Amino acid sequence: MQVYFDNASTTPLLPEVKEAMIAVIDQHYGNPSSIHKKGREAKIIVEDARRIIAQGLKASTGEIFFTSGATEANNMSILCSIRDHSVRHIISSNIEHHCILHTLDYVRENGLAKVTIIDVLSDGSLDYEKLKSTLSESEVKTMICFMHVNNEIGVINDINKLSLIAEEHKALFLCDTAQSIGKLPIDLSTTRVSFVCGVAHKFFGPKGVGFIYVNNDNMIKPLIHGGSQERGMRSGTENIYGIAGMAKAYQLAMDNMADRKTKIEEVKSYFQARIQAELDDIIINGGEPALYNILSVSFPSTDKSDMMMMNLDIAGIAASAGSACSSGVENESHVLQAIGHDPKRKTVRFSFSHLNTKEEVDYVIEQLKKITPTKNDG
């Protein structure tokens, strides 16, 4: 049996998304910048996609720009805010994605701005009081960077609260929504965020395409210069199949959010209940509120636990040790370190989708019982 419990790393392309992409490939190969019919057809695809994303986020179409993914979008938000809005202090947390933390390392090493990293609490939740006090002491233009949902332990930040804190301190607010887009409602007409970054391959869309929302009040200049595509914000011929695929995937995610949530919660709670009942010395990492599709499980240290990822892999089970996004290296994750996880224990992140089933859970538990102590062992 092959089981894919690694949906927070990436998701398969849905058939409807594939169809949408193939329709574009077959019929629309023009360059959206060309003024002839083929070009205009391609342009319409890009603009239709922009409208779908904008409507879903309750943003204006003029605030949505397509990028190669969330990594580029997050880099753009940070680096262009320093350059264009004279941001001189950036406050973030120690459980952000590497595309934030490594960009902030770069910012610090090159003296582009002061960087303050706030440690999360032991359940992975944000230390809002520390954030407020740090903001109060900040005397220069400041930006706060906090993810909506953590990719390893699923903890959800309160972006409405964050937006109010940012507003009070006249700080810019970058929210990396890579994990939450299409899974949690985001209403930018009521929640004031400066930058929102998303990526299609986390919600059953294609890889290599994402977007950045830039609030009209804090427009930036481009990170990548050239032919002035995306109304001058992001040059380079548009990935029209990817953009069409992302829009389709986003539409499906929005239309089916409640249904998918119900299905995923059922699978996740069944999984969680069974491992807690049947496996010995299990810890669920991270507190509540957490996104319904991520379950980070810490297993006891045993002779076999070092080989846990390999044994799951051999059994046809895809899951992650930490996040997938650190290029194939299985190190103790910075997120687990941040929440004081015992490095001797072995953590596996199981992340579910609406395509997963209880039968898959049964199979995974059967395999886990071979490599980690069960309650009956005791």
Place this chain on the structure above:
Amino acid sequence: MQVYFDNASTTPLLPEVKEAMIAVIDQHYGNPSSIHKKGREAKIIVEDARRIIAQGLKASTGEIFFTSGATEANNMSILCSIRDHSVRHIISSNIEHHCILHTLDYVRENGLAKVTIIDVLSDGSLDYEKLKSTLSESEVKTMICFMHVNNEIGVINDINKLSLIAEEHKALFLCDTAQSIGKLPIDLSTTRVSFVCGVAHKFFGPKGVGFIYVNNDNMIKPLIHGGSQERGMRSGTENIYGIAGMAKAYQLAMDNMADRKTKIEEVKSYFQARIQAELDDIIINGGEPALYNILSVSFPSTDKSDMMMMNLDIAGIAASAGSACSSGVENESHVLQAIGHDPKRKTVRFSFSHLNTKEEVDYVIEQLKKITPTKNDG
């Protein structure tokens, strides 16, 4: 009849490329950074593609990095060379693509380096003597940026000669090969170039994916920071369908280069011979050597010539006024200005592929005769 004579703007996806992409979509949705089987499968696709590109260019696989396109790659070459190699002077020409020229505007406006733009000669060819004298007078670390083939008039620069000039002056050499990849042989084992940038959608591959070759002797640090994909050079989850499609398109272009060239030359020379014989007061822009797929034609100013692009479009003919890459704006192109083109005359760039036919040429000429004077009119 629908005729696509705008292949320098972008090309349709070949069926074989589409198949290669669909095979990946159907079978390989893993994240190449995941260490499980699904991840490793995706990683293999990316690495196989890298090997194909590297072999074609006679480069090492360690010198090829995937990007979202040539625009990103060109930006990266310039901005990272300034930062990482202390480049303080950049020399380029006035007919480069906007992704070079607008990046150089940015460099100049932000005082990152001195920029010298060398005017091309009236046939569009590079002023090598001026380049040499400018390099001789340059007392700081210098980079030269010259495209292999101009996208509007097709003139070919001698990259071997340029590489020797760069070497003599210890300058870095960035060559934008967006138009030449898969059409002209490029051998990086004998021609010493610092950076080479290419993009798939110009050679029948997908949009939204390209590559940068970075010579081992002038490695740079990333422009986009994050999960350390592409061996730390370019973060962001890889566009695996795009990368697979690009590799397939590149392989096909390399395997069929001679055949395609023969077909295109036949169509182009037939077209050129007929318009020169039958249409009045025609000028072919740009001198030799020029790439075999681009023909920039200047038509006399008449009552109807202002509407030429629209009339061609209505007749189902896709061609460009200038390049396609300036976001839908039909201005007098900077390339035509550079070669002293009379702005009252109307220029159309026809760019051909091996998929075009003489029948299409016949149709286009029939339509052109309705909107521009023929020799018989006189």
